[in-house]
Amino acid sequence: MKWLINLWRTLNKPTKALTLGAVSISAFIMGIIFWGGFNTALEATNTEAFCISCHSMESKPYQELQETVHWSNHSGVRATCPDCHVPHNWSRKIARKMEASHDVWGWLFNTVNTPEKFEAKRLEMASREWKRFDRDNSLACKNCHNYNSMKWESMSPLAQKQMKRAAEIDQSCIDCHKGIAHHLPEMGTARAPELIAEVGAGVSSLETNQTYYSALTKPLFFSEKGDVEAGTLNVATKVKVLETKGKRIKIGIDGWRKKIGAGRVIYMDFGVNILSAQLSKDAAETEGVIQTFEEKEDPMTGLKWQRVEAQIWTDKDYLLTELQPLWGYARDTFRSSCSVCHTQPDEAHFDANTWPGMFQGMLAFVNMDQDTQALVQKYLQEHSSTFVKKEH
The missing domain is CATH 1.10.3820 (Multiheme cytochrome fold)
Structure with a gap:
């Protein structure tokens, strides 16, 4: 400790032998050595x-x-x-x-x-x-x-x-x-982290006979306990809670399906290709899963559509009480991500059935996980000219 005290005293003691010029030159040379050593070390870590x-x-x-x-x-x-x-x-x-x-x-x-x-x-x-x-x-x-x-x-x-x-x-x-x-x-397995950070993971307790909206794409199941998947519930789909059992709920999904094949795909409304859910073939053909009501023919395509309700099980997580947080996130994502290559069209510039093809063409130039892609496409469809009448 004594030598450290002596060193400090020496450094603080006014010089008797060196001139101001000698001190300045010495400081300059030491500065060059320090700066050179610093930059050498910096570049060595820059390879x-x-x-x-x-x-x-x-x-x-x-x-x-x-x-x-x-x-x-x-x-x-x-x-x-x-x-x-x-x-x-x-x-x-x-x-x-x-x-x-x-x-x-x-x-x-x-x-x-x-x-x-x-x-x-x-x-x-x-x-x-x-x-x-x-x-x-x-x-x-x-x-x-x-x-x-x-x-x-x-x-x-x-x-x-x-x-x-x-x-x-x-x-x-x-x-x-x-x-x-x-x-x-691998964005498909990322589960839309930015989306969930924005809108939250959903409500903690669900009430029967109340309506909610899916915050993510979710698997559907045949029963409250089994692991056999019965299809997929799309993001931003309106559902009604019919029954609660442990970590799962039985939900009702109202919509329309085309009367072709097994009729596995449920759309939000008549004549529009806005996906609500896709059931497996087994689920679509299982008695009691799908109830059918009225039937209509689409004058544009000649296809017959059926109004249906699917009653099926899913997990309780990622359900929201309102759509607005999802639409807000989708709107901001569309306007920021889809304007980097060109001026994006207004949401109501295309109809609901035209938007999927237009939007899929944009995806090669942006980076979105699969849930965000599905959400933005659904936002564009539900705010399209089919539902929002606006002059262009």
């Missing part, structure tokens, strides 16, 4: 070799990168990990390095050290990177790709139309090009 060793990434994302054009192409230009994941701007680079402390924590505790753990975390990690790219307006992409340098004539007509529109507004590349270097997360 692909460091990334795939420290982050235990070599077995998954590094192998996926090697399957893409960013690894091998006719020009011989290759993107490395830091090219995309470390900002080139110095202040943002330092901020990103500070954020990387989270990665060090994950490496220490083996958060993604197996393929199973990696897949379980893939959606979370991908979402975090997409948000960062969106925040930086895909600057990492634009360090190599420049709208002004693109050869429009070499693109397909569709690509020209979309890319020229993107260039006009300096659009973020990640809006349309998710999954360009690594595999996309």
